[in-house]
Amino acid sequence: MNEHPQGDDRLGMVVAGSLTEGLKVRLDREVSIENIKVGRYVTVQGKLMRFFGVVSDVSLEASDPSLGASPPDVSDPFIAEVISGTAAYGAMSVEPMLALSSDPLAMIDGPQPAKTVPPHFSPVSLATESDVQLVFGEEDDRHFWIGNPLDMETRLCLDIPELVMRSNGVFGKSGTGKTFLTRLLLAGILQSGAASNLVFDMESEYGWKGYSEDSREVKGLKQLYSSKVAVFSLDEASSKRRGLTPDYVVRIGFDEIEPEDIQLLRESLNLSEVAADAAYSLHRHLGKGWLGQFLAYPTGETFGELATALGVNERALSALKNRLSRFHRFGFMDAKSGHDSVGQILQYLDRGMHVVLEFGRYGSDLAAYILVANLLTRRIYEKYAQMTEAAMGDQSQQPRPLVITIEEAHKFLNSRVASQTIFGTIAREMRKYNVTLLVVDQRPSGIDDEVMSQLGTKITCLLDNEKDLDAVLTGVSGSRKLRSVLARLESKRQALVFGHALPMPVVIETREYGSPESYRELGFKEAAELKAQVERETEELFGPREG
C-alpha cells in the first residue's frame, strides 16, 4: 500500500494510544491545529495494515508541564517560531475504526473493523478521495451520494440495498435538515430501485413542493420523478391549492378502525386507560362496524345499558364517545364501508411506484396522522406478510421491499405503545416480511429502547439534549467519542451517519438539494431538456426527420 506516500496531507505521527482509548497523534509542526476538526476522516499507515479513523479530539500539549506557569517569550518571533511545534505542540486523538491489510488476499474482503492499533510513529494523513471510496464505495447504481465527508470534496455514498434491509432513523433537532436528508434518502432509494417507498407525509413536503427554512421552494419527489411517484392525499382541497392533482384521494371508513388504533391515540385524544380499553369490549360486543355504531349510539338510557353490558364505567364510555366523535371532523373519514385505499396503495407499490400520502390540513392534527399511518401500515403489513409467506421457497415471488417513512416517530414508538403498534412490530422484526421503517424524529429519547437498538443505520443531525444523545448512541461502540462529535455538529447540513449500511461512522456535509444543479444531479430533466432527449432518441430510432 505504498501508493499513499506521506504527501502534503500528512498530519503527524502516532505517539501513544490504545484500541479503547484511541490513538494519540502528535501533529507535525507545519500543520495548523486550527485546520484539524473533530470528525475529520484520517488514515494511519501501519507496517502491515492501513487504518482508517476519525478525529475525536484535538488538544494542545507541552513538553514542559510548567509551560503554562512560565511561558516563553513569544513576543520574539524567533522564539515563537522555535517553540511552536517543539516544546509546545498540537495533538489529536484518532479513533481507529477500520483496518485494511496489505495482504492481497485479505484486501479482497475490503476494510475490516480495527482489532489492533498501528505501531508507534506511524504516519497519519488526511483521508484521500480514494480512501473514502475504498471504504464507502463509489457512486453507482447501489451507492447513492448523500453528502461529503467533513471538509472534503469527495462524494460519500450509502449502500442503498444494504440500507433498506433494516429499519433506519433520521434524527435531529427541528430545523437541522432532517427533512432535506429524508428527501435525499427517499430519492436514493427511488433511484436505486432497491425498495418501494411509502411516505406518511405529515407536512406535505415530500410529494409535491416543499419549503426550505428560508422559505425557498424546493421540489418534491413527484416533481423530480413524476413517472415513478404517486401522491395520495387525505385532503384533496389542500393538494389542489398547491397545484397538485393527487393520484388518489384516500378515504377511510369507520369500520376500518380497530381498538388497537384507539390505544395508540390515547395520548393525543387524552383518553384514560379504562376508556381506551373499552374500545376492545365495544369491538367484541358490536363486531366489525363497532365504531360507526358506537358513534351513532343514542345517549340516555340505552347508553347506560350498553355500559352495563360491556362492564365499563358509563362515564368512561361517554368520554370515549366524546373524544371519538372528533373523527366526524376528519373529512377523510366516513361511515361508508368498502373504501379500498389500502388496495390502491398496494397496487401502486406493486407496479414499482412510490407512494407519498399527503395529510394536507390534517397534518397538524397528530391524532389523524397517527390513526391513518397506523391503520394503513397495519393492513399493508398484513398483506406483505401474506405475500412473503406465500413466496416462501420461491425467491422470485417475494414482494419488493417496502420502506415506510413516518415522522414524529416517538408518538408511534414510545415505550408505552411500541409493543402494541404495528410500527413496533416492524422495527423489531426487521426485514422478515420485506417491510422496514424510515423513522424521522426530533426526540429520539422518546422512542422505545428496543426499537432504537434495532435501527440499522442512524443519520443524526445536531442534537443537544443529553437524553436524545444517549438514546441515539446506545449500543454503539466508541459512543463516548461519537458523542463529542455529535454535540458539535453544525446546526445545518451536517450529520453523523453510522450503523449497518456504513463500515464506520462518518460526519457528512449533506448533499445540496434545492438548486437546479442538484435536481439535475438527481436525474431530473427540465421540460426543454426532456424534449430534446425525446427528439434525439426518436432520431436514433427512426433516422433523421425528413423535411
Place this chain on the structure above:
Amino acid sequence: MNNHGSKRDSRLGEIVEASTGEFSVQCYELYKAPPLGALVRCNEDGPVYGVVSDVITSSLDPARHPIARGRDEDSEEAVYLSNPQLSRLLHTEFRALVVGHESDGRVLRYLAPRPPRIHSFVYSCSGDEVRTFSSSLDFVPILLSAPVRSPDDVATSFIRQASVHHPEPERFLVDAGRVLAGLLGRDMQRLNGLLKRLSP
C-alpha cells in the same frame, strides 16, 4: 575536510593538556585565542574537533602574579611597549571541549576514542569546515552538559558563529533552536534563556 595541511596562518597553538573530553591549548601569541564557541581542529592524523569553552591569559610562572604597571602611561598599549618582557612572561591558553572527530574520512560528532597528543598543533576551522561540521547538531548535548562555567553560552556562541557560514543563517538558527527545544523541552526556563541568546 582534508585541506588541513600546513596552513600556518590558521595555526593557533599547541596542546598542552589533553583528555578525551577536552584539551588545553597554549596560543603562540598573547591574546590570539579564538573566540568562545569557535570550532578548532587538532591532531593531524585522525583529527579531533573542539569547541572553545574557556580562554585564560595569565602569568607563565604561577608563582609570579602580574602587577599593575600603567600608572604613568597614557594608554594600555603603551604599557606593553614600555614593558616588552610582558609578552614573554604572560601567555594565553584556551580550553576546548571535544565535540567530534574524523575517522576514515567521515566526520563523527561524538568523542574520539583517544585524546589528542600533547604538542599537537591546533588550527582554527575554515568556514567550509564549520559548515560541514554544523550540518548536524548531534553534538549539542555534549556542549549543554559540559562541566564548564556557562555551557549555554558556549553552545549559543557556537551556533551563532556557525550560522554565518550557512546559506540561510536565520533558517539555521531556527533549526538549531528546534534542536535545543527538543533537548530542553522539559526545562522551559533554560530553553528560554538559550533562545534569547540566539534570537537574531
